[in-house]
Amino acid sequence: MVKPLLDTLSGAADPEGPSPVWLMRQAGRYLPEYRALRAEAKDFVRFCLSPDLAAEATLQPIRRFGMDGAILFADILLLPHALGREVRFVEGHGPVFEPLERPDEVAVREGWQQVTAPVAETVRRVRAALPAETTLIGFAGAPWTVLTYLIEGGGSRDHMRARQWAYGNPAGFQHLTDVLVETTVEYIAAQIEAGADAYQLFDSWAGALTADGMERWSLAPCVAIATALRERFPDVPCIMFPRAAGPMLTRFAVNGAFAGIGIDSAVSPAWAATALQPHAVVQGNLDPALLITGGEAMRSGVRDILAGLGGKGRHIFNLGHGITPQTPPEHVAELVALVRGEA
Amino acid sequence: MVKPLLDTLSGAADPEGPSPVWLMRQAGRYLPEYRALRAEAKDFVRFCLSPDLAAEATLQPIRRFGMDGAILFADILLLPHALGREVRFVEGHGPVFEPLERPDEVAVREGWQQVTAPVAETVRRVRAALPAETTLIGFAGAPWTVLTYLIEGGGSRDHMRARQWAYGNPAGFQHLTDVLVETTVEYIAAQIEAGADAYQLFDSWAGALTADGMERWSLAPCVAIATALRERFPDVPCIMFPRAAGPMLTRFAVNGAFAGIGIDSAVSPAWAATALQPHAVVQGNLDPALLITGGEAMRSGVRDILAGLGGKGRHIFNLGHGITPQTPPEHVAELVALVRGEA
Numbered sequence: 001m002v003k004p005l006l007d008t009l010s011g012a013a014d015p016e017g018p019s020p021v022w023l024m025r026q027a028g029r030y031l032p033e034y035r036a037l038r039a040e041a042k043d044f045v046r047f048c049l050s051p052d053l054a055a056e057a058t059l060q061p062i063r064r065f066g067m068d069g070a071i072l073f074a075d076i077l078l079l080p081h082a083l084g085r086e087v088r089f090v091e092g093h094g095p096v097f098e099p100l101e102r103p104d105e106v107a108v109r110e111g112w113q114q115v116t117a118p119v120a121e122t123v124r125r126v127r128a129a130l131p132a133e134t135t136l137i138g139f140a141g142a143p144w145t146v147l148t149y150l151i152e153g154g155g156s157r158d159h160m161r162a163r164q165w166a167y168g169n170p171a172g173f174q175h176l177t178d179v180l181v182e183t184t185v186e187y188i189a190a191q192i193e194a195g196a197d198a199y200q201l202f203d204s205w206a207g208a209l210t211a212d213g214m215e216r217w218s219l220a221p222c223v224a225i226a227t228a229l230r231e232r233f234p235d236v237p238c239i240m241f242p243r244a245a246g247p248m249l250t251r252f253a254v255n256g257a258f259a260g261i262g263i264d265s266a267v268s269p270a271w272a273a274t275a276l277q278p279h280a281v282v283q284g285n286l287d288p289a290l291l292i293t294g295g296e297a298m299r300s301g302v303r304d305i306l307a308g309l310g311g312k313g314r315h316i317f318n319l320g321h322g323i324t325p326q327t328p329p330e331h332v333a334e335l336v337a338l339v340r341g342e343a
Numbered sequence: 344m345v346k347p348l349l350d351t352l353s354g355a356a357d358p359e360g361p362s363p364v365w366l367m368r369q370a371g372r373y374l375p376e377y378r379a380l381r382a383e384a385k386d387f388v389r390f391c392l393s394p395d396l397a398a399e400a401t402l403q404p405i406r407r408f409g410m411d412g413a414i415l416f417a418d419i420l421l422l423p424h425a426l427g428r429e430v431r432f433v434e435g436h437g438p439v440f441e442p443l444e445r446p447d448e449v450a451v452r453e454g455w456q457q458v459t460a461p462v463a464e465t466v467r468r469v470r471a472a473l474p475a476e477t478t479l480i481g482f483a484g485a486p487w488t489v490l491t492y493l494i495e496g497g498g499s500r501d502h503m504r505a506r507q508w509a510y511g512n513p514a515g516f517q518h519l520t521d522v523l524v525e526t527t528v529e530y531i532a533a534q535i536e537a538g539a540d541a542y543q544l545f546d547s548w549a550g551a552l553t554a555d556g557m558e559r560w561s562l563a564p565c566v567a568i569a570t571a572l573r574e575r576f577p578d579v580p581c582i583m584f585p586r587a588a589g590p591m592l593t594r595f596a597v598n599g600a601f602a603g604i605g606i607d608s609a610v611s612p613a614w615a616a617t618a619l620q621p622h623a624v625v626q627g628n629l630d631p632a633l634l635i636t637g638g639e640a641m642r643s644g645v646r647d648i649l650a651g652l653g654g655k656g657r658h659i660f661n662l663g664h665g666i667t668p669q670t671p672p673e674h675v676a677e678l679v680a681l682v683r684g685e686a
Contacts, residue, residue, distance in 0.1 A: 157500065160667065163632035167640045207550075207587065210630045210663075211611030212647060244550065246589030247614045268554030271590045287553045289506035297510045304555060320553075324503065 005068040005135035006197045008316055009237035009259040009281055015313035019306065021339045022069030022137070023332065025322030026061040031329060033060050044089035045081065048074050049118040055125035062134060064329070065336050069135045069198075069316075070126060072191065074119050076141025076202055077149060079187050082115035083108070083179070085150055099153030103165075103172030106150065106179050116187055120194040127195030137239075138196030140188055142203035143180035143221045147173075159208045166209070166217050173217070181221045185228045192233050200239040200262065201225065207244025214248050219255065226257040239283055243321070253279040265320030269308025277314050284309075285320040286335070292324065294331040302338045348411040348478035349540045351659055352580035352602040352624055358656035362649065364682045365412030365480065366675065368665030369404040374672060376403050387432035388424060391417050392461040398468035405477060407672070408679045412478045412541075412659075413469060415534065417462050419484025419545055420492060422530050425458035426451070426522070428493055442496030446508075446515030449493065449522050459530055463537040470538030480582075481539030483531055485546035486523035486564040490516075502551045509552070509560050516560070524564045528571045535576050543582040543605065544568065550587025557591050562598065569600040582626055586664070596622040608663025612651025625652050626659040629678070631667050637674040645681045 005020035007013040013020075028034055037056055041047040048054055057073040077087045077095050083106060088096045100106065127136055148162040149155065156162075166173045188199050206218045219242075226238040241262030242252050253261045253276040263272050263284035272282050290301045302317075309315040317339045323332070337343035348363035350356040356363075371377055380399055384390040391397055400416040420430045420438050426449060431439050443449065470479055491505040492498065499505075509516045531542050549561045562585075569581040584605030585595050596604045596619040606615050606627035615625050633644045645660075652658040660682045666675070680686035 160632060160635075163630065164636055167630070167633055167644075168636040168638075170640075207609045210608045210633075210644065211614070212644070213630075214609070244587060244589070244609065246587070246609050247592075247618070248609065248611060249590075265553045266550045266557070266587065266589050266591065268591060271554070275590065287506065287510070287556070289503055290510055290553075292503075293507055293511040295511075297513075301510075301553070301555070 001132055003133055003135050003197065005316060006237070008313060009198055009239070010235070011313075013313040015311065017313070018340045019310045019315040019317040020068035020135075021317040021336055022067040022071060023061075023319050023323055023335075024071070026065075026067060026071065026332070027057045027073045028323060029325040030323055030327040030332075031060055031064070044075070045078070045087060048078055049115075051118050051121040051125055054118075054122040055129070058122065058126045059129055061332075062130065065332055067134070067336060069137050070130055071137045071200070072119070072123055072126065072139060072196065074122070074139070076139070076146060078116055078119060079140060079180070079183060080106070080146055080150055082112040083183065084112075094155045095149060096154045097150055099161075100150050103169065103175050106176055108179055108182060112183065113186060113190065116190070119187075120190040123191050123194035123196055135197045136195055138188055138191030138199040140184045140199070140201060142201045142206070142218060142242075143177045143184065144209065144217045145203050145205045146180055147176055148205050148208070150176075159205055163208060163213070166213060177217065177221050181224050184225050188225070188229055189232060192229070192236050196236070198237045198239065199229075200241055203240070203242045206242035207246065211248055214242070214245060215251065218242055218245070219251060223255055223257040230257070239316075241283070250275050260316060262318065263320065267320075269305050273308050277309065277312070281314050281316060282309055283316040283318050285318065288319050288321050288324050288327070291319065291331050291335060292327050294328065294334070298331065298335065299338060302335065306339070344475055346476055346478050346540065348659060349580070351656060352541055352582070353578070354656075356656040358654065360656070361683045362653045362658040362660040363411035363478075364660040364679055365410040365414060366404075366662050366666055366678075367414070369408075369410060369414065369675075370400045370416045371666060372668035373666055373670040373675075374403055374407070387418070388421070388430060391421055392458075394461050394464040394468055397461075397465040398472070401465065401469045402472055404675075405473065408675055410477070410679060412480050413473055414480045414543070415462070415466055415469065415482060415539065417465070417482070419482070419489060421459055421462060422483060422523070422526060423449070423489055423493055425455040426526065427455075437498045438492060439497045440493055442504075443493050446512065446518050449519055451522055451525060455526065456529060456533065459533070462530075463533040466534050466537035466539055478540045479538055481531055481534030481542040483527045483542070483544060485544045485549070485561060485585075486520045486527065487552065487560045488546050488548045489523055490519055491548050491551070493519075502548055506551060506556070509556060520560065520564050524567050527568050531568070531572055532575060535572070535579050539579070541580045541582065541602075542572075543584055546583070546585045549585035550589065554591055557585070557588060558594065561585055561588070562594060566598055566600040573600070582659075584626070593618050603659060605661065606663065610663075612648050616651050620652065620655070620657050624657050624659060626661045628661065628663040631662050631664050631670070634662065634674050634678060635667065635670050637671065637677070641674065641678065642681060645678065649682070
């Protein structure tokens with residue numbers, strides 16, 4: 001069975017073929033059918049944990065645009081939610097937690113997997129409905145990024161409290177990281193057992209750490225997760241996305257634990273081709289702003305990325321960050337056609 | 344006259360000497376004497392444009408800690424303020440503008456230099472009071488970063504509106520950039536004529552651009568500014584700080600227009616030593632979070648930076664971003680002593 005995206009990650013892709021394509025947050029508010037579906041469950045956590053709704057959200061962009069990859073519809077904060085750190089999503093504001101006061105407030109809590117069981121059920125339903133050639137991508141948040149939300153009590157501009165915990169109380173921070181490594185392995189394993197072909201670790205705030213901090217709190221725990229999962233599922237590749245990691249991206253690429261490395265839009269495709277692509281498949285990196293703008297600006301951005309990274313069987317086309325709600329769906333259709341050489 | 348910081352930038356420093364040190368936002372709210380001074384002029388723009396108050400704020404950290412560089416106390420948004428885009432600073436929120444609706448709303452406006460004249464007067468007063476060995480550093484915002492504030496109407500998390508203007512209307516954005524290049528040259532020239540020894544261009548949001556966008560909207564206008572100023576003031580070096588530029592930092596370093604390149608805390612000192620230092624003096628890059636934490640975490644961070652970048656006469660010690668208000672002043676004193684090998 002040819003699965004262009006999975007085959008690229010496993011090194012079996014035809015180098016003559018186009019770069020496979022999927023887009024971060026391809027299921028989401030820019031799609032009118034998604035907004036209609038969301039109206040059926042106002043509470044976002046309940047929406048994510050309803051397999052029928054989450055499976056439908058996952059499939060919507062595939063039906064419309066036929067990307068090579070379908071990313072499970074879920075949220076990186078469902079895992080800490082299952083560990084007893086209850087998350088609420090406040091309209092127009094984002095996720096809110098009771099901020100952590102002490103590291104020992106988080107532990108592997110008995111029965112947490114019952115809370116996330118609907119996520120695996122979503123994967124099962126998506127797999128059953130998905131075209132056979134479409135790669136199903138599971139995901140989780142990287143421990144560092146998840147911890148920024150728990151420590152700050154939600155999103156924050158500079159993650160200053162989390163950084164101070166990491167630098168000022170490394171033993172406590174290691175405990176928190178260990179809990180997340182252990183549970184993330186099980187959380188992803190359940191997704192794989194339910195039918196995920198590959199998975200991505202999102203470290204959206206990696207770039208808020210120092211280079212040293214990134215080694216310890218971003219790279220090391222993600223290597224631990226990917227290594228444990230590879231032992232159990234040797235054919236299921238990991239895509240690591242350490243956003244804004246800058247020159248530290250090379251440390252992730254040469255590690256060997258990750259089949260793919262996601263790059264943000266500030267990274268030059270030419271640099272990534274030289275520094276990263278010899279070591280890992282590179283995924284990225286169109287600016288979501290160009291997908292809103294469309295037209296020649298978007299086309300030129302796509303051409304530059306394909307010229308730098310495409311044509312070697314070592315590139316997955318994606319954005320450098322998630323699609324935003326104001327994106328015209330017709331630009332997404334044109335983008336997919338462009339990547340495939342059909343526009 | 345030995346001026347360790349200026350000498351480092353001009354290539355005349357003793358390689359055996361310690362790295363000269365100054366800290367971004369070293370004059371500011373973490374100092375009790377600054378908070379007392381600020382009480383004398385509640386309005387922040389009025390404070391910045393009062394030479395007696397701004398000069399005193401500039402001098403306070405020098406008196407207390409004796410850094411090698413004094414950075415002019417001012418704000419990157421005074422220049423657009425002088426161009427008729429009035430800025431208000433709202434307590435606990437930051438700067439607020441009437442957002443731009445069209446690029447032609449900004450032009451070189453007659454008499455704008457009268458508005459910023461007090462800034463040059465501040466430089467004059469600081470120069471007169473400063474120890475002769477202390478380098479006086481002027482500054483301005485880079486056009487891209489200033490434009491994000493004008494277009495978004497203030498600070499923003501992702502600068503999405505500014506990015507869309509840059510990509511979607513490059514001719515209009517070029518007009519805005521040209522106005523800022525032309526006026527920034529005159530604004531810095533006035534600071535130099537008043538006694539600034541060197542100057543820094545702050546491109547705090549460079550990393551929000553694509554690699555291509557960074558070439559066009561961050562690198563090119565800053566090269567234009569630095570080149571024009573070098574013709575008039577060949578002995579006054581420029582430090583360029585393109586924050587979060589990632590691997591694109593090399594493009595700034597090899598350009599030759601900038602004597603110094605500021606790096607943020609996500610950059611590994613070892614990488615910067617190899618990729619940047621052969622081409623430019625490197626300035627940075629302790630995480631301001633470590634300056635809050637203090638103790639062994641801070642000391643270890645300082646040691647790593649000095650081990651990677653120091654001892655060659657090609658390094659200026661600084662933070663990777665500005666000091667935050669919660670920083671204990673005694674940590675700053677320890678930091679300066681550490682860099683000088685006196686602690």
